[in-house]
Amino acid sequence: MKYFLILIMPFMMAFDAPSLKIGLLKYGGGGDWYANPTSLVNLSAFCNKFLNTNIDPEYAVVDVGSVELFNYPLIHMTGHGNVVFNSSEAENLRNYLIAGGFLHIDDNYGMDPYVRVAMKKVFPELNFVELPFNHPIYSQKYRFDNGVPKIHKHDEKAARGFGLIWEGKLVCYYSYETDLGDGWEDAEVHNNPEEVRMKALKMGANIVQYVFGN
Secondary structure (H helix, E strand, O other): OHHHHHHHHHHHHOOOOOOEOOEEEEOEOOOOOOOOOOHHHHHHHHHHHHOOOOEOOOOEEEEOOOHHHHHOOEEEEEEOOOOEOOHHHHHHHHHHHHOOOEEEEEEOOOOHHHHHHHHHHHOOOOOOEEOOOOOHHHEOOOEOOOOOOOOOOOOOOOOEEEEEEEOOEEEEEEEEOOOHHHHHOOHHHHOOOHHHHHHHHHHHHHHHHHHHHO
16 A cells, blocks of 8 residues: 555646656457557547646556556446456456556457456456446546447447446546547547547546546
8 A cells, every 4th residue: 555655646746747647458269459559548638628637648568467557547348349357367456456556458449348347357346336427437527417428339238437436536437438548649640530539639638637636
């Protein structure tokens, strides 16, 4: 606990901390944790411009079982397929989240049945709960009265935002059936309309502001 707090305190002091970075979670199981390579670069640039943050666009790749996880107050996780945490990795991620870290999981389509099992290994006593539309994550700089916006259609299901809540605090936000990361990518990658890309980036900015403002 003390180790983590010492590491993140400089990051939490102010938005303009020069070495602030977002971490991208690397995990086992064969899923493509490296999907959407331009997404965090563009999200960081957007936040720096509109939230006055100073996030390094060169995000860090962090193994789920590494102590380096504790250097990054915000970790992003994505992919299309299988996710496997061994026991020590699950314990490391659990300790990180309990100590004050935050995990954003963005289902890039096909990840849902696997990530739920993996996160149950991290928090066997918790279940994902759907966040109400009046949750603060939807009303940071940008307001989303209907919750997380829909970016890609996939199965035509509604976009939904779930959370893991530890002792009253949201420690993991899971965006499902929306694919925010695709919306963050360079415009020519998915050819999303600019209006759709802006919704994705604004929701991403809300996540960043929620993490660093709480």
